[in-house]
Amino acid sequence: MYSILVCDDEKDIVSAIRIYLTTAGYKIYEAYNGREALEQVRQHEIHLVIMDVMMPEMDGITAMVKIREESNLPVIMLTAKSEDTDKILGLEVGADDYITKPFNPVELIARVKSQLRRYMQLGGGTVTNSTIVLGGIQLNDDSKQVTVDGELISLTPTEYDILKLLMTHRGTVFSPKEIYKSVWKEEPLGAEGSVAVHIRHLREKIEINPAEPRYLKVIWGRGYRMEDNSH
Numbered sequence: 001m002y003s004i005l006v007c008d009d010e011k012d013i014v015s016a017i018r019i020y021l022t023t024a025g026y027k028i029y030e031a032y033n034g035r036e037a038l039e040q041v042r043q044h045e046i047h048l049v050i051m052d053v054m055m056p057e058m059d060g061i062t063a064m065v066k067i068r069e070e071s072n073l074p075v076i077m078l079t080a081k082s083e084d085t086d087k088i089l090g091l092e093v094g095a096d097d098y099i100t101k102p103f104n105p106v107e108l109i110a111r112v113k114s115q116l117r118r119y120m121q122l123g124g125g126t127v128t129n130s131t132i133v134l135g136g137i138q139l140n141d142d143s144k145q146v147t148v149d150g151e152l153i154s155l156t157p158t159e160y161d162i163l164k165l166l167m168t169h170r171g172t173v174f175s176p177k178e179i180y181k182s183v184w185k186e187e188p189l190g191a192e193g194s195v196a197v198h199i200r201h202l203r204e205k206i207e208i209n210p211a212e213p214r215y216l217k218v219i220w221g222r223g224y225r226m227e228d229n230s231h
Contacts, residue, residue: 034057
C-alpha cells in the first residue's frame with residue numbers, strides 16, 4: 001500500500017482528499033503546514049506528497065525546497081485558480097505537477113496514479129537495452145540511475161522520464177506538447193510551459209555549462225532534442 005502525505009491548512013480539503021484517496025486504496029498521512037509536512041516526511045515512508053502553496057508557519061514552496069534537499073519523492077502542489085506565479089514557482093523549486101483548486105476527484109486520483117507509477121519505476125515504456133548511452137551520459141533503466149561523465153546525478157521522476165524519452169529517440173525533435181503527452185500521459189491543455197521548467201532543471205544537472213549545452217538542445221520554434229556534441 002502506497003502512503004501519501006496530504007498537507008493543507010484547510011482541514012476540510014485535507015479531509016476530502018483523504019476520503020478520495022483512502023477509497024482508492026492509499027494510506028494517508030496529514031499535515032496542516034509546511035513544518036508538519038517536513039516532520040511527516042522524515043518520520044514515515046511517504047511515496048507522494050500533495051501540498052498546498054499558501055499555508056501558515058511554513059508555506060508549501062519553502063517546504064518543497066527543504067523536501068527536495070532530502071528526497072526525490074513526487075510532489076503535487078495545490079494552487080488556487082488565480083495563482084499562476086505559484087504554479088511556475090512550485091515547478092521551479094522541484095514540484096512534479098500541480099492541481100488547481102477546486103479540483104476534480106477523478107483528475108486528482110489520475111495524477112496521483114501517474115506520479116506513483118513513475119516513482120515506483122513501473123512505467124515509462126520499455127527499452128530493449130536497459131542502459132542507454134549518449135556521450136558521457138549513461139541511463140540505466142533497471143536501476144533508474146543516471147551518470148554524467150561517471151558521476152551519479154539525482155533526478156526527479158519527471159526529469160528522469162523526459163531524459164529517457166529524449167535519449168531513447170536521440171536526434172528526434174520533440175515539441176513541448178509531445179513531451180508533455182508522452183511523460184504525463186495526458187493532453188497538456190496549456191500546461192506545456194511546465195516542460196520548459198523541467199528541461200531547464202535537467203540541463204543544470206547534465207550539462208557542464210547549461211548556457212552552452214553539449215547534449216540537450218533547443219530547436220527554436222520546434223522543441224528539444226538530445227545529441228552528442230561532447231567531443
